[in-house]
Amino acid sequence: MAAGQVDELRKRVNDDWERIVELLKQKIALGSVSSKGIAADHMKRSAQFVADELIKVGVDAKVVQSTNPDGSAGAWEVIGSKIVNEQAPTVLLYAHHDVQPVPDASQWDTDPFVGTEIDGRLYGRGSADDGGGIAIHSGALQALGDDLPVNIKVFIEGEEEMGSPSFIPFIESHREEFDSDVIIVADSGNWSADIPSLTTSLRGNTTLDVTVSVLGHPVHSGQFGGPILDANTLAAMLISSLYDEHGDVIVPGVASQEVVGGLQRDLDEASVRADAAVEPTYTMAGTGSLAERLWTKPSITVIGMDVHPVEGSFNVIANQTRIRLSMRTAPGQKPQEAQQALAKYLVENAPFGAKVEVTPLDNGMGWAMDPDAEATQDALQAMKEAFGVDPVNKGEGGSIPFIPELQRIFPQAQVLVTGPEDPKANAHSPNESISLSGLRNNVIAEALLLSKLGGE
Template sequence: MAALTASEIRARVEGDWDRIVELLSRKVALKSVSAEGITGEHMKRSAEFVADELRKVGVDAKVVQSHNPDGTPGAWEVIGSHIVDPEAPTVLLYAHHDVQPVPDPAEWDTDPFVATTVGDRLYGRGSADDGGGIAIHSGALKALGDDLKVNIKVFIEGEEEMGSPSFIPFIEEHAAEFESDVIVVADSGNWAADIPSLTTSLRGNTTVDVTVRSLTHPVHSGQYGGPILDSNTLAAMLIASLYDANGDVAVPGIAADEPVGGLQRDVDEAGVRTDAGIVDGYRLAGTGSLASRLWTKPSLTVIGFDAHPVDGSFNVISPATRFRLSLRTAPSQRPEEAQAALADFLRAHAPFGAEVTVEAGDNGMGWAMDPNAEATKDALEAMEEAFGVAPINQGQGGSIPFIPELQRIFPAAQVLVTGPEDPKANAHSPNESISLPGLRDNVITEALLLAKLGK
């Protein structure tokens, strides 16, 4: 039998469109906020809903409760499979069914848990992140139906928004059920609603807590100020020494990469300035393409700083200051290596010989796709056929720790990171939404990809 054409798959998705949108709308209404308790009944209901929907498209799905590393009950996970031929390639489809909380519904223009269509976008918490991923998987499998030529395994996680504490134990315990040739992670996004992207890389992350001490106790600033600098000033000097005059991280041993797979288009500075709310006079730090600075070069951020509040301050020289540094690492660098280089630099550059102590924090590995893999080529081809325009690959400056862990546990698998989001999606923010035309093209893309992988 000849392979399905793009037009045939598009027609099938169009015929199934009302069901896909209804699925997503019902998912939004479930209020599956994992921050309100990953073991809660609302999360179990969410998992059971997803399992039911997957069974409707041919997946033998079930709900399983994971457990945390300490043995306590964990998230409600959905796993399943559809085996068409033991000799055929196997594809693992990933998404997550938990969503971010809504701290203040008044900040929304619509009810966050009632899916509402405005123009060509559907609004609601989890509509994009990651109900859209679930809808993509469901729609693609329905479109292929009996023409599916690859084995499917599915993992829909229940605690991604909580940092996936039970992810590793669960995967390792169910490794045989997840063993696959290709892993499709539908939890990222596209360059724009009408321009598709593969996510090519993710930065890693490491943290350190630093204490700078110049005195054993506070002293009067009028009596001792001058030769003795306060610890806040010394901490500021130490932090400043981490950068060169251009604002690039200047710590030997901390690596920098270039965008994986080449750079088809640089990130638009005007868009970044608008989206981030950058004040008019601020000049962007660093050198090289803006894409590399956002995706593959390291960045350092002071995310915590202990100092006396301005209100109630008085004339003493602070003896010690503590601050926390978050280092986003290049996709290729082991975070432990970058953390050690950062700690060594901080100790060696203590201003005026102040005492500097460094406490190591958590590490998360970055990830980079293989741009030359057959699965990558199939995905890019599928995207262009579905969207009608060439994809623009993009990295992500943030970290998704489970993706490198998936690659570690299944080193032979090709990992593809796709997703339903676009720059207007507002994932994790008020007025989260998904582009409905973009969702349709994403469903068609995944169906085409699965068809290509089955050849």
């Protein structure tokens, strides 16, 4: 896009800025906590507010209630469209209007449900996740106005923070409303408030329960300890065998892969250590870049273990223990394959012939963008023009299962994952906030992207 056009869009966003910020403040005030009931009246009010705001920027939006898999009433969803030319490309804009709860408001420096501006950031629950995504879509559509060169479809979800139980049935029953050439998921974030990013990949996830048995019943440790190891120790030995001496997962059949799109900038170890409150004496496990280890290499975590508490413990050899393992899988590996490989390894490598039984649980597929797609290149260029610096792509170590499901349902569509967050956003935590300068540039970037997708 010519410099003059970029400047014009920037001016339009600046002229609309007061409305965009006010929209976000009103959204924060709604307290759209889905854990209080996805079908409740407060979530319906939240959905209607979003629909009304989209109508103001030219979208034919409406509120529709989904149905849960068990047939019960589901979330209040917002869907809509703005068709400018039947021959033009179609872009689906996604965000979600529900927010995380606030368990303890005393941990906040401001009222979590009053949008409060401090030092260039707007504080409030849902300011970044994902009220910011809604504000980006609204601001971009308003900036383009009658110059919008693509058809728009919109889906603003009402249960993302609850795991999206009715997401897939809802999409599949509304395929025509969501069928598109490009899908923009505005629910991630940037490298920093000043450096934009496309999210290049998401790890998958698989979970399984493992029961380790050594005896038919507990026995006295003084009488039998030595040749008979307790089930807890055997489980610990089994867990430790999943890694080599460097801390890399070594389970045959569990895949690893390079950073999608190439590594442009590695993560800063000091920042990672500070963010996670890592003990000073601890050495980071694994090999390769920190980005690989956090974004595209597998990790296995013990998230639950049935053992006797220290309080009230006594001298017996535990006959059995159960652990729950959560494994983050490489973006491109089917989690079922990784789950089966891990289960096979656990059974075949039982220490001292202990009995190991595995119960497979949930799976969630990972996702990787196509770095060579035209839409990807358009997005990167739009970000550079809006922020004035080269974007730094980044992966995410967590999982967003609905994104690969969207790709499965609409295999022809290019999925782009953007978003309003930055490392200071504190999404899901006290003092959630959004950078207002970053939000402004995100709005401009999406407006530029929609123009480019329309061939302008």
